[in-house]
Amino acid sequence: MSVTCFIRYQIDPFQREAFRRYAEAWGRIIPRCGGNLLGYFLPHEGSNHIAWGLVGFDDLAAYERYRAVLRNDPEGRANFELAQTQRFILREERSWLEDVAGTVHQARQVAP
Known part of the structure; x- marks a missing residue:
């Protein structure tokens, strides 16, 4: 079951x-560590x-394997530290969803 x-x-x-x-840094880090990045999205309207x-x-x-690799990734650790130091994230919530096949x-x- 994909999640x-x-x-x-x-x-x-x-x-x-x-x-x-x-977010752009995660674009490099997540795939390297084994995750399938679907995207990051900023508010527009x-x-x-x-x-x-x-x-x-x-x-x-697979997520647990990713987390183990991520813990040892220097750029990943630096990105987490950046967010903590600069405090641009005020709150973070995670939900786990089952992908619908x-x-x-x-x-x-594309229409012909």
Whole structure:
């Protein structure tokens, strides 16, 4: 059963660019450590303080392997430390979702 970690961030809207750099770093770190990065998302319209991150795994055992690799990744540790030092993340919530087969990673169909 594939699962996705759905991360909801409450960010400091005045440090939006700091969060962007943090998210961009995960774009390198997560795949290297074994996660399937579905994306990070900044607020665009409406609320200016909620951001999202989605990371997929084949199963919870794959997530545990990822976490073990991540703990030893120097860039990953530095990115966590950056967020703690600069305090641009005010709150973080994680939900685990079961992927619905046939709906994840579907390519856009272009009409003829």
